[in-house]
Amino acid sequence: MKLTFTLFSIFLGIATLASAVDYKSEIEPILKSRCGECHMDGKSKGKVSFDPNNIAKEMGGSIIPGDVKKSNIHFTMTLPPDDEECMPPKGKRVPKNEIDLIAKWIEEGAKIDSAAGATLTSAPGAPKPGDAMMGDTMGDTMGGATMGGAAVGGPKPYKGVFKNNKGMQLNATLTRVDGDRAILKLPDGKDYRYPVAMFAPDTQEIVKQFQAGTLAPAE
8 A cells, every 4th residue: 555745744743844854954054053152173072072073983882872861962952051961061952953953863863974874983992783782672683784775684675564552554565673763664765764663562472573583574
């Protein structure tokens, strides 16, 4: 069954199918303006650096791709001004629209290499998809590098019907699992990170078998 854009939005739990947040044009300017005084241009207060050539090292540290609540960069921006850990510690607060954009960027996987369409993980110390620090609680077996949306040496993409816990069904292709998020490729070619916990129980079982490499091909 072919779903409309509206049904896609309902299933995915998002208002619209907006394009992904671009790190270079949208996130880097915010970091430069709000965090640059202490964490850019060679400065790394608290051993935190958001310089373009160092930010990959923050993945799994102050930035947890796919998990806004565990990302310290977002948490400290939302603290009250009188909290000693609020960021920035002085000056104007970060506007809500910028905080929301950072949250969306993190939720989408904190991609910093928009040209390649994948999170940059080649820097020393940067986590790879499936690392324990990414919040994987289901024994992800896809910790290798990724290419074209699928893990090299990992399970083959699974094309089938996926159901969420609201009863919606979606035709998509499961390409990999990143922590607690299933990466689904939709018919429009876009990839979406969907929380495994929000799938229906039988679909969660499909994801679990996919990770274990025991999932039979869809009929």
